[in-house]
Amino acid sequence: MNLRRDVFQAIADPTRRAILVLVATQSMTAGAIASNFDTARPTVSKHLQILTECELLEQEQNGREIYYHFNAKKMKEVADFVEPFRKMWDERLNKLEAIMKNYKPKK
């Protein structure tokens, strides 16, 4: 089992969701983000790392500082996560409809 970071794992954590809400309004440095939490700085760094790995956050070097941006496109993907499930059922039921339209009772 690999340790692939997935978006759902990322947003399952309340602190990480809070970080996303913060960064959504403006790009921030790790220090500025951490100052909003009582959590230890290394813990916040770990959260930032996870969010970056799954592309919900993007880093940008600005002089000596690294700023974190919110990647809205990735978030849209999360909002649409039910869509593949819907599509799977839609295809299945389309097939049912097509089969039954051609259905001829036996005998």
Place this chain on the structure above:
Amino acid sequence: MERKTKIDAREGKQDLLITREFDLPLELLFKAFIEPEIVEQWMGTKVLKLESKKHGSYRFETTDPKGNIHGFTGVIHELVPNRKLTRTFEMENTPFGVQLEIYDFERAEGTSKLNIHTIFESVTLRDELLKLPFAQGINFAHNRLQDVASKLK
């Protein structure tokens, strides 16, 4: 193309509702859920057993492209022809638990409507199952990328 199948999965709930209208008479729609040969065709699965009656049981099997066999089983709690089917559903050897499925069949003018209400053991299990096709999609894309990348080496 128009989206015919609707999914209603509210946040924080442990159930979901699938609704769909069919350009089929109600009797034909219902038949598609109780006749083993028809279920096999549209579900794309092998039907090893399907006792379409109260307290009957069923077992389906599919084989994935890697040759692994996946079993699906359950028991029919209630069956009212052309109206209602209540059954349990379980994917064997998975952590998703047992689902309670209530199929409600409705007649309309020459057409029919199906409401599938699925209740999960918990909110988490429902969300995990909902994400499955999404996660599989990502995994497939990921695997394809790995294949391409490994050829580049």
